[in-house]
Amino acid sequence: MRTRVAIIGAGPAGLLLSQLLHDRGIDAVLLEARDRAYCEGRQRAGMLEQATVDVLREAGAANRLDREGLVHHGIHLRFAGRDRHIDFPSRTGGRSVTVYGQTEIVKDLIAKRVAEGARMYFDAPVTAIEGIDGDAPRVRFLRDGVEEVLECDLVAGCDGFHGVSRGAIPADVLKIHERVHPFAWLGILADVAPSTDDLIYAYNERGFALHSMRSRAVSRLYLQVDPDADLADWPDERIWAELRERLALPGWTLDEGPIRERSITPMRSFVAEPMSFGRLFLAGDAAHIVPPTGAKGLNLAMADVRVLARACEEFFLAGSRAGLDGYSDACLRRVWRAEQFSYWMTTLLHARGDADAFERRCQEAQLAYLADSDAAMATLAENYVGYTWAD
């Protein structure tokens, strides 16, 4: 089999790239290790920056997003019995964010790609990537247990943190930056109307809590838990009791409902540099991970792909490698901004069992400053909606 771009992974990054290349008339084949239902069922992120909404519109994959997405103009910061609403449009030149589940984006993109007859193979795990330092890379994968080879001009490694692409870059070229955080998030999806208009980020001595949503009838909530926490120790009543305590505010009540899904996610900050080598280009979680507190993981993946699609267009349609050569640096500037913001939000809002009284008092002082200072709120707002550079 032969194509121009071999895309590995049918997460949001690989699917969007497949769509953007198709729209530019560039042939691509997408290989995904898991089956379609698995890809469409994974509960993950839900907060979209304006730029993510825009690129999905550009890709013609935003019809349902435009109908069902919930536009949010700010967040609530809740701590020490206070609730501070931080408005975004007034601090960011009118920008907002949109809540729409990653699973829905994946379903919309897969449906569109299938309808357009894309060459997209599920249950097709990639086992090896060869020849990326030459001009004829080859991707080996399995179909029905039999090895096949995909010949291509470029490889897009969109295979997430546990994929094979990153490992194809020689170890002496790749620099890894990593922090494993001493907590995890227990996330639930519950059939109950959200008890809030905008998202609530809550700091509590018992730990962080986040109240998000998926629709007017479905709530998404998260709790900070120990990294080795076991779902078996978290029956429904314990989850709701903990959420009630951590989100508590006088005069406010948390409505409860049946829990439909639950999972525990470890928290990590991770960047692999450079994001490309020869003819291999990493995008999304394959290259970088942020702790979810800043809601950046999905948005970074989409931003990488926007840059990569444009670079492919320059390469195949205008014969210039400039965009591909600049790909890693262009992405890493945004990645490191988001890494720092996510790290800052994470340390600000989580309770650390190992923190001493001095560190805890500094954390409380920082929270109080954020709730009082317009400058501090503007910093949070412009990063949360997606920082953009003046140039």
Ligand code: FAD
């Ligand atoms: P992925 O979505 O991971 O997609 C990669 C795809 O590649 C997968 O379908 C995988 O099966 C496939 N693949 C892997 N190896 C191979 C192979 N060898 N061959 C072929 N295919 C392969 N972000 C937030 O902002 N907020 C959140 O609340 C949040 N929650 C998360 C919860 C979990 C459990 C996880 C794992 C991530 C979460 N994230 C969250 C992060 C966000 O979901 C990711 O940043 C986003 O999924 C990145 O998209 P991606 O396309 O780069 O990678």
Ligand code: DHB
């Ligand atoms: C969601 C997840 C996040 O990590 C976040 O910061 C905000 C919202 C969500 O899943 O809705």
